[in-house]
Amino acid sequence: MSAAIITPLTPPEGSKIDFGATVSGIDVENLTDADFDVIRTALFTHQVLVFKSQSHVSPKAQFQLTNRFDPSATSYGHGKTLDAKRSVLHPDLKTIPSQPQVQVIGNGFIPSYHGLENFTLRHPHHRTFHATSIPPHLDLSHTRFYRWHIDAALYGLAPPVVTTLLAVQVPRGRTQTCIYTDLPSPTSPSLTVPLGTTAFVSSYTSYSLLSPADQLFARTTRVEYAPHPYIWMSPSRSRPDGLGLLSEGKELPLSSLPEIDESKIQILPMVWKNPLDGRLALQIHPSAVRKLHLGNGTVVEDLKEVREIVHRLQRPGIEPERVYAHDWEEGDLVLFHNRGVLHSVVGAFAEDEVRLFRQCNVAASEMPEGPGEVEAAVAA
Template sequence: MVFAVSATSTEVETPKILTVREVYTPLKTTSSNGRIVPIQHPIGSKVDFGAEVYGIDLNNFTSADFELISDALHQHKLLVFKEQSEMLTPKQQYRLTACFDPDEKTGGFAHGADPVLLQENGVTIYGLPNRPAINAQPQVHILGRGEVPPNHFDFPPGFKVKGIDHVDFHIPPHIPQEERDQGASRFYQWHWDGSLYNIPPPRVGCLLAVRTPKGPDVTVHWGDGTGRTMKIAPGATAMVAGSRALELLDPELHQIVMHSRIEYAPHAFQWMSTARSAQLGHILETEDREMPLDKLSPWTKDKVCIYPMVWTNPMTGEKSLQVHGQGAFKLYLKDRPDGEEMVVSDLKEVRAFMHRIMSPVLSPENIYAHPHKEQDVILWYNRALWHSITEFPESYGPRIMHQCNIAASDHPSG
């Protein structure tokens, strides 16, 4: 059974969100047994990020373990934790994620407060149909599609997570159902995690694979007229590096993005909820379907997010093109620090520019599609990578992931 969103009840108290200082102090140790092994990408791949981690039990990591993890994450941008003896607990997943931002005081979910999703037998579940929260640790949500395992925290028997469907979001033509049943797939939305309004985007993202789909590889179709396809594992999370995106720009565009900013729409996901995406999942089509600004939830200009196009890794100094094409509302373009700023507010022009700077990296040789294995955990540097969910046949079974996103203590400043 699939549950629909219900109205928030004034009689239901939101579960208390504990900050990392309230729930965790890592064990003090001087050394770690962890080993970092860079991922060996196939010949022809241009992907230069990712490493596997062995020898660290994330349910019992120490201060030395975390120091190793933090250094490795900023260097490799994606870490895959192997050989976990037990499923990572929601509380420990939150602790791991929160340690990357010791100045963050609220411990809040990166997309703000969750509404009530359902109330049954005295239990209240918060979140959305495609993103229910785990009461034991409200910053940890369930993503994917299909039925959660039996006795999964407070979820009632038969609870199903609503999955993505490009038919609901992408412009036609859509992939015919019979082809989807045979493994034809799409990239749903290229993005970095964040609300794009008021709340600073997370520094890191964390995913635990609880259940993964079982079946042959799927074939992702670009749907952009190029005929490009890519074979990937079912339910894989596709990723590209912002540093590679920056590297691929021609000199003129490179110079512009280095000194330019993007203004994101207020309540960007509500604003885009009535619009449709390009088939590649990187920008919206300009059809005048966005929700009018005066119909959005109340908003104020001072909470609108205006971010530089290029962000800097604080540990390595590496620069990454970090842009969210679908949420882009206005551009402030300059080709040098003291140059005249050109404001672009026409959405068709905004999206044409976003396509120019995003599409070069969205090619198979630059994409790493992570094949999730049950009980593995992935951790990625959200301020240096873009990612997208991918589709797979329903016959392959459920994809149940625990994701932790925590609002950062600071907005990106370049």
């Protein structure tokens, strides 16, 4: 019998966060079947799990924990996306030689770590991806959500079930104000966040916030993602809230992408079903969307219209009171349900602020399950 203790997170005053839990009493390095059963149930119940004081966990154990959610899956979640020099993901991740499914992310110069020598990490900054940026004199005091997303190749490989993040080295001591608009304003939404936080929102909450008509629309609509989406989107720029891209005609034409295998283009349900309790999540990668396939057979191909629809549906779910901004401490191991939450990198570091994290996810062996109404609508 597992000795695990699952404690739901206590949201701060004024918050409407209704997900997340801490886990204690489990030895991740020597995980038993009973312990994993507890973790699996807890993840699909709470969506984000926090294990404290896990600095000793090896890359191998991190991969094994991640992989137990889908043992037949072994490919890194983004596949060969990292090999593409034009991909928006290329500069942000490095691979541990002895455990290639585990990536190293962070900020600053690292002399040596698990077979990697004398390398520099770069924390993604919104100025490299957003259409506008916060003025330099406000850069250390203010920040934005870099890109709300799910971890997924969205071309060929099925979206991972879970991502694990381990904080190895964390700069501490200051907070930032995360803003949703071009410039700080007393009337604009904002959120005080720890430096370098990872922000999470529940896609189940996002679905529950929709009107009955929008819920029906979401349940019967499929999202078509662009081929090679992270290359396709590379010239485009994000909205200031990080929730999808502006439509400025900057996307690469399909003829400029690597060879396209039509069978790998993904058309996924807009709503994904929780494998434990059947709850429905509004689960869309807003930056990678290209078309919408409606339940009546109509295909929305106008990219601006597609993005406006997706942004309208997802925007209520990222209101400040619904965002869980994790306050990282060294040794924190966080598991999140990649099919039930959206997340975003946040923050701007000074050059001498060093941050070192390990990340792991594996492409799933099966596509996410929809609510069933998509298939029924298409059949009709």
